[in-house]
Amino acid sequence: MVIAPAPSSSTRGLTGSHPYPVVRVPSVPMPRYRGLRLGLPSPKLSDALVAHAPDVVHLASPFLLGARGVALAGQQRLPCLAVYQTDVAAYARTYVGWGEATAWRWLRTIHNGADRTLAPSTSAAADLVAHGVQRVWLWRRGVDTVRFDPAKRHELVRKALAPNGELIVGYVGRLAPEKRVDLLAPTCKLPGVRVVIVGDGPARRDLQKALPEALFLGARHGVQLARLFASLDVFAHTGPHETFGQTVQEALASGLPVIAPATGGPVDLVIPGENGTLVPPEDGTAIAAAVAELVADPALRQRYGAAARAGVEGRTWAAVGDELIDHYRAVLAGPGVPTRVPVAA
The missing domain is CATH 3.40.50.2000 (Glycogen Phosphorylase B;)
Structure with missing residues (x-):
């Protein structure tokens, strides 16, 4: 099951169908960048999570919606994994002109509520650690080497x-x-x-x-x-x-x-x-x-x-997906079980 922000009214008919359940929650456009939408906490979130009964909660670039997700995972005693994808602090500096330190405090709270944070690069991992985020692991992205050739x-x-x-x-x-x-x-x-x-x-x-x-x-x-x-x-x-x-x-x-x-x-x-x-x-x-x-x-x-x-050529999405599944297994095993996850070439 995927819980995602509702699209804008102008693009609502373009979202298509999916081979898995998708729960849409209310969203608002990002200040000064209306093309990006931020999901908002909603009663739907709790109801959907309880009904689906997942083994693991995966938070993709958590900020507003993800903060509620990590709280619910804690309440339900579910293993939780957070993926750091967006430099929110830099966006605050660029688009708002202030709030960089506040953004990092909020991100630290969210990510430290998860059992593991996955960073896409060594630079991102270093930033997270420098700002007090714990349990940071490297998980790079894959690339479609058939399409891009x-x-x-x-x-x-x-x-x-x-x-x-x-x-x-x-x-x-x-x-x-x-x-x-x-x-x-x-x-x-x-x-x-x-x-x-x-x-x-x-x-x-x-x-x-x-x-x-x-x-x-x-x-x-x-x-x-x-x-x-x-x-x-x-x-x-x-x-x-x-x-x-x-x-x-x-x-x-x-x-x-x-x-x-x-x-x-x-x-x-x-x-x-x-x-x-x-x-x-x-x-x-x-x-x-x-x-x-x-x-x-x-x-x-x-x-x-x-x-x-x-x-x-070794960084296929299949290889990176297998790596992610190993991270799921690791958080399911619990914090007391050290699990090494190899990084795709």
Whole structure:
């Protein structure tokens, strides 16, 4: 059973059906980012949990709804596992302008109420421990290596993106202030380079003004997204607040050299000199310099791309799912039973 925030009225008809029960609880839009909704505690939560009688409670990025979930798990004496996915404190700083310390206090309370917290990267795990969260384990994300594959590279797509044969540098992700896509401005000025931006969000209009040379494609999904990834030459990730960086991993699976900030989740994914380049966070000039190096050296691009693909082939969702099941078994065994859970390659 999944308990999730109700969608907005404009998207309610798009949620589709599921092969498992889904209980929707009231939700509100996140302040200054209405596309993200926060689930609210509801009497439905307690009733659904009791009726379903689960063996384990899994909290996905708990904050409001998750706080009630961890409390109910404690009341029902159910093992509880919390997954840290979103840097809520950074969002508070970016969108509200205050509340970072308050957010961390609240997160610490929630996560310390769980039997185990899973962090997606070594950086996220270190942040949690530094802010007083206990029982932190590493659980990285998987990637669909069948969908995201260098073989999906398509010359007609490349011709449409860069009619003059430019080297194509891509960004894929939400267009929001904290993603710092504006840092691609110096890269847009490089000769022989075409910047392609895939995604949507509240910052799109401002970014189109700031990056007039870039091609904005909007959101893409499924096979279309995979074909776009594989048809790029270089992937540039700009956000400094990523707990993991799933699009970085999808780019690696697509055989692309990656340029990313030397902070957060990308530090675990990008190996400088092997599959890409790490640059100082929030430094657009450094991103452009790294792109220029790859423009000038096709052999380096090819070597990085081959290593990128090879490095993620063991990180399938099946392997990562098995790892999660081992974490479930560990919390079911109880706190007195040490259980080692291997991390997917």
